[in-house]
Amino acid sequence: xxxxxxxxxxxxxxxxxxxxxxxxxxxxxxxxxxxxxxxxxxxxxxxxxxxxxxxxxxxxxxxxxxxxxxxxxxxxxxxxxxxxxxxxxxxxxxxxxxxxxxxxxxxxxxxxxxxxxxxxxxxxxxxxxxxxxxxxxxxxxxxxxxxxxxxxxxxxxxxxxxxxxxxxxxxxxxxxxxxxxxxxxxxxxxxxxxxxxxxxxxxxxxxxxxxxxxxxxxxxxxxxxxxxxxxxxxxxxxxxxxxxxxxxxxxxxxxxxxxxxxxxxxxxxxxxxxxxxxxxxxxxxxxxxxxxxxxxxxxxxxxxxxxxxxxxxxxxxxxxxxxxxxxxxxxxxxxxxxxxxxxxxxxxxxxxxxxxxxxxxxxxxxxxxxxxxxxxxxxxxxxxxxxxx
Numbered sequence: 001x002x003x004x005x006x007x008x009x010x011x012x013x014x015x016x017x018x019x020x021x022x023x024x025x026x027x028x029x030x031x032x033x034x035x036x037x038x039x040x041x042x043x044x045x046x047x048x049x050x051x052x053x054x055x056x057x058x059x060x061x062x063x064x065x066x067x068x069x070x071x072x073x074x075x076x077x078x079x080x081x082x083x084x085x086x087x088x089x090x091x092x093x094x095x096x097x098x099x100x101x102x103x104x105x106x107x108x109x110x111x112x113x114x115x116x117x118x119x120x121x122x123x124x125x126x127x128x129x130x131x132x133x134x135x136x137x138x139x140x141x142x143x144x145x146x147x148x149x150x151x152x153x154x155x156x157x158x159x160x161x162x163x164x165x166x167x168x169x170x171x172x173x174x175x176x177x178x179x180x181x182x183x184x185x186x187x188x189x190x191x192x193x194x195x196x197x198x199x200x201x202x203x204x205x206x207x208x209x210x211x212x213x214x215x216x217x218x219x220x221x222x223x224x225x226x227x228x229x230x231x232x233x234x235x236x237x238x239x240x241x242x243x244x245x246x247x248x249x250x251x252x253x254x255x256x257x258x259x260x261x262x263x264x265x266x267x268x269x270x271x272x273x274x275x276x277x278x279x280x281x282x283x284x285x286x287x288x289x290x291x292x293x294x295x296x297x298x299x300x301x302x303x304x305x306x307x308x309x310x311x312x313x314x315x316x317x318x319x320x321x322x323x324x325x326x327x328x329x330x331x332x333x334x335x336x337x338x339x340x341x342x343x344x345x346x347x348x349x350x351x352x353x354x355x356x357x358x359x360x361x362x363x364x365x366x367x368x369x370x371x372x373x374x375x376x377x378x379x380x381x382x383x384x385x386x387x388x389x
Contacts, residue, residue: 009047016049025104027188027277029216034167037155037194050167051108057164058116063153067118069370071125073234073304074241076312078388082237085125088229089118095269096225100218102273103282109218112166113173117222120149122367123374124316126304131320132366133208139328139359142205149367150174151201157364161349172197173219175204176212177226182293185283186220189213220282221272228268231295232261238303250298256291268292312386319378319385320366326381327362344368 017032024030034050046053058064070085093114100110122128122144133144151171155163172192192200192215204210214220238244246259257264271288284292303309331345344365345353353361366374375385 006047010045013047013049020106023104024106025217025277027217027280028105029109029169029218031106031108034169035194036165036167038165040165049108051106051112051170054112054164054166054170055108055115057166058112058119058154058170061119061154061158061164063119063158063368064115066368066370069372070118070121071123071128071371072230073125074237074309075124075127075316075371076386076388077241079240081240083233085118085121088233089115091229091233092117092222092225095228095265096218096222099221099225099269099272103217103221103277105218105221109169109173109216110222112170113177113219113222114225116150116154116166116170116174117177117226118146118150119153119174120146120151120367122146122149123369123371124313127310127313128316128320131317132324132363135320135324136359136363139324139362140357141359141363143208144363144367145204145208146367147175147177148201148204149364152364153368156352157348157368160347161352168192168194168197169216169218172215173222175201176214176219177223178211180227180296181211182289182296183223184286184289185281186213186223187279187281188217188220189215191215217277217282224268224272224282224284227292227296228265231268231292231299232257232264234299234303235264236261238306241309243306243308244302248298248302250294253291253295253298256288257295264295311389315384315386319374319383322381322383323366323374323378324362327365328358331358331361 017030020028020030020032029051031049031051034054036050048056067086067089068084072083072085072088074082093111096110096114097107099105100107122132129144129146136142136144151174154166154174155171158164175197200212204212214223235244235249239246249259257267268284268288271285272282275283275285283289345361356364369377379385
């Protein structure tokens with residue numbers, strides 16, 4: 001039965017839309033400007049604003065649920081206080097919304113982008129991403145990049161292949177996030193269409209080094225917030241695991257940011273807010289930007305490239321290869337009674353299943369796995385599983 005919204009709620013939505021125009025910065029994304037790839041029946045009768053709808057849809061997606069057991073940086077460790085992907089995206093959302101509130105931007109759009117930005121991450125974080133990328137290239141697929149996979153899940157795989165029909169602004173912010181690129185200043189690339197979005201995604205598939213720029217100021221804020229959320233938190237996790245000491249943080253970084261995640265987040269956030277939105281861009285001060293660049297270098301050398309955090313990577317790499325080949329074989333032979341069909345393809349629409357080569361199906365299935373499910377499937381295939389330390 002079709003639900004008809006109370007006219008009073010629609011009037012309240014109109015009031016909220018009008019208030020955005022009065023209260024928000026001229027550089028903010030307005031909810032009434034949200035554009036979807038497909039028109040939706042009854043959209044004019046929904047009392048929710050467009051970007052709030054996006055946030056709800058992402059939060060209720062199956063892929064979001066799987067964040068709960070996805071590696072952020074450290075895997076195969078026996079410590080329940082280490083950051084997982086689900087906490088990271090919540091931290092990004094909170095930090096970005098704080099920045100957005102002071103800069104008078106659209107917090108609903110910020111939240112939707114933040115919650116969805118890492119949905120495409122495969123098991124075991126960036127190390128797993130590198131392994132899956134190599135497998136994709138070996139089997140004739142474009143490079144695997146988690147931001148593109150996030151879009152793929154939300155547009156083509158969720159809801160039996162129908163996707164969530166999110167707004168262009170949200171999808172663009174998800175695709176264009178990259179917390180590893182160092183920018184002192186970032187200005188949105190406004191005026192994109194879905195045709196532009198699709199063309200940029202295709203170009204990024206062919207060249208992973210291509211830098212994409214968000215179309216909204218909210219997307220720019222989330223991109224900076226991604227870095228702010230992980231830079232100090234990863235240091236705290238590394239200290240917790242006794243990989244580094246607090247005294248190891250470079251002296252100039254200690255002087256600028258302090259020695260704790262809390263002080264680092266505070267300094268970075270307040271610096272962005274204090275800079276405002278001059279010249280249509282968001283920017284760190286020169287001192288903070290240079291300090292952040294040095295801190296990133298410290299994290300890479302002492303944490304991300306530290307052999308101590310690669311425990312079990314050789315076995316995980318073997319598991320990836322065995323799983324990919326098994327998926328490829330079973331999808332090619334269309335063995336519909338095996339678990340890979342039951343837990344994945346049988347939930348998809350015909351258009352998705354028939355429109356993808358077996359290698360792409362294997363990529364999408366594995367990318368969506370949680371760490372535990374990945375290891376369980378690998379064990380069933382006879383792989384040696386690494387032990388937690």
